[in-house]
Amino acid sequence: MSANVLPISSPQRSRRVIWQEIRHHRTAAIIGLSALIAAAAASLVTAPLLGSIVDLVVAQEPGPVGERVLALAGAALVQAVLAWVGLSTIARLGEEVLAALRESFVQHALALPLERIERGGSGDLTSRVTEDVAMVSDAVRTAVPQFVQSALVIALTGVGLIALDWRFAVAAALAVPVQAGTSRWYMRRSGPVYAISRKASAAEQQQFLESIGGAASVRAFGLAGEHVELVRRRVDASLQHMVGIVRLHMRFFARLNLAEAIGLSAVLVAGFWLVRADQVTVGTASAAALYFANLFGPINAMLFLLDTLQSATASLSRIVGISEIPLPAAIGADSPRDGLVEANGVRHAYVEGHDVLHGLDVTIPAGGTVALVGGSGGGKSTLAAILAGIRQPDHGSVRIGGAEMNEAVQSRVVLVTQEVHVFAGPLAEDLRLAAPNADENQLLDALAQVGAAGWVAALPEGIETVVGEGGHDLSPQQSQQLALARVLLADPLVAILDEATAEAGSTGSRELDAAAERVLAGRTGVLVAHRFSQAALADQVLVMEGGRVVEQGRHDELVAAGGRYAKLWSAWSAGRH
Structure with missing residues (x-):
């Protein structure tokens, strides 16, 4: 990397910085995570309760159905309260961590020699403190809490499928290779794509600043046409990267839809054979299908949030990168005795x-x-x-x-x-x-x-x-x-x-x-x-x-x-x- 370019931190270094900040707020992290785990556990009650209602209807025993419906309502209420506590606590924790990062960023940027910032480009620094901070802020407020919640729901739903019958879990697992392959495929491509997109955006903003800031000279020397062309090229380059991101999304979701079709088909076939063999009830098979169908949202959300998290990680690396620029060595610590x-x-x-x-x-x-x-x-x-x-x-x-x-x-x-x-x-x-x-x-x-x-x-x-x-x-x-x-x-x-x-x-x-x-x-x-x-x-x-x-x-x-x-x-x- 050129010495003139403002540095970008490695993902490993960025994660260490985040972890160090989270350690300062252990209590909030524990409370938020515990509430989300409890909310995910409460959500697992829904499918078995619905399955038991199906069994009661099949057996023509409608008496206890009312009790099951009340239990469903109670489970939904408990889940909603716990989810609210967990999501709000995690989001608040994220805001505190982000605030610490912003303060560190500004403090370090203000301490840098002016010529170091000028060599790197004021547009680059401006994009980091605006667009990159905004990207990380959005991730902190929505993506991170939802990602954690989705991951917990997926993990506990897997446990629930095993509890119903291990063969349902095996059938559902047929979707995992496609999903895992899709995730690896996406992760390998999205990180570099977003990093390049951020650089293109910074270059676009830098050109805007230079052209607008030097407007008087541009007009005086008749360079308006050349500067419009420079801006157009920067904008076109940025748009090309955005189009590439959209195409990547389309291929990503196509593969996820295939995984859903494979998994749900396998669970339904397994339920058909198990019910036919009198090894499970119709209600249990229905619960298994509901479990897997309920995974569509969390799985798609978690995998799609990888997109946001990848972009936020790229932005985070640009924010943390500023703190890696060495500051001028302090020369002495004496205070001036007068104004000489x-x-x-x-x-x-x-x-x-x-x-x-x-x-x-x-x-x-x-x-x-x-x-x-x-x-x-x-x-x-x-x-x-x-x-x-x-x-x-x-x-x-x-x-x-x-x-x-x-x-x-x-x-x-x-x-x-x-x-x-x-x-x-x-x-x-x-x-x-x-x-x-x-x-x-x-x-x-x-x-x-x-x-x-x-x-x-x-x-x-x-x-x-x-x-x-x-x-x-x-x-x-x-x-x-x-x-x-x-x-x-x-x-x-x-x-x-x-x-x-x-x-x-x-x-x-x-x-x-x-x-x-x-x-x-x-x-x-x-x-x-x-x-x-x-x-x-x-x-x-x-x-x-x-x-x-x-x-x-x-x-x-x-x-x-x-x-x-x-x-x-x-x-x-x-x-x-």
Whole structure:
């Protein structure tokens, strides 16, 4: 498998993970399984009771028939209650196991280096957390409980046939070779088919994301036709795999119908000869036929559920596979003593052999502010992400407050980009993502410092107004103010603003610049500046080109030097007038 592809776990490994989670809920597993066993046992009473009614009718003794009918009703009620307890308990157990898997998946995915996810494809990761989780969820809620119940009914019905007469069991067993062969045939084919189908679906989603995400570039370069063709090919490939699955189903059920015909015919013939030889009653033969006929549902359900379970297993392997990606080794466990930022010999490449950063050495004093300026592709955002611990340098090191980058260090650094996300829910809860224990006064104070108090007060329910998807829409400027308020609440040692105020129009730029200045006050700040007014206020300016620092110094010094920064400043100043 390519190192760029997100891994898929083996079925054995996936089963071990599930078993480990089930062991944490032994009591629920025992209760659920016991209830299903008891429900299956109660269902076996029906056929003998009906057989005894047949015998009473044949013997023309209708008196006890009423008692048998009441017993049938009682057995049905007991079976229904026990089945409900068993199925609901197993389903609840499955949901708890699935919840643990989802939490582990998200926790591990968030801890992965950003470049590792990008190499694997965001579409692949997205399909795992959406389609694959949905597939496993459906299996947990329906397929697994029904499969267990069906298996128990089949096993106990076999015992019931033997109890009636062992020859009925032998006759019914004639269907087993066909069913077993059908199961093996199906299992060998369905697993790979579903695994390939999941990959095709992931590739389809990846192409959609790439085409839609790059819509502006696609239109600008006149590539719409090519991208439509790429999407069509991905969709066609996915549909071909789905058609293959349908054809596999049709062949599967045809073989199951043959097995049913063989088994039922054998049981009826056996009953005919045994009744003719006076070795069993008509009622016993009827009970045996009912037993086997009642197996149609559980057998077909169990074998058909193999289809769902195979698909869910393929999805489970993709979910568990994420946890098998090794995380970056923790370097030290020290906490930063202050906001001093030291980057030494930092090199980074998105494609091997094509460095974006070339051995950078950057030092930012605690409490100081540095602005990164330069043309597009100079490496500013890459350096910002590395200083924040979002990306790992290929070579070199980053230290914050004397401590090398680790989880404790990264928690004291906040990166805000121009792509601000507003989480769906009350505005107060959105803010509390940065400070879970913050009270309302602290939230309002943070909003006031970034200039958001006015529009928040005007919201229908104030700070409790639901924002984000399905709620009140926030403008780009309001979203950026919200992100800056989160920084204040998080109170990091180092705040990195990667064009975090770029989306503001001319009317809001001064207000956002002032908010950014208040956010950076008293802490180390890194500004990836698209407005040179921000660079002019920084303690130091680094001019970057081609992944190197070509100039550095204070704003007035660089302007006076007449170099690259001076030209950029002049061009920007002229554009404002």
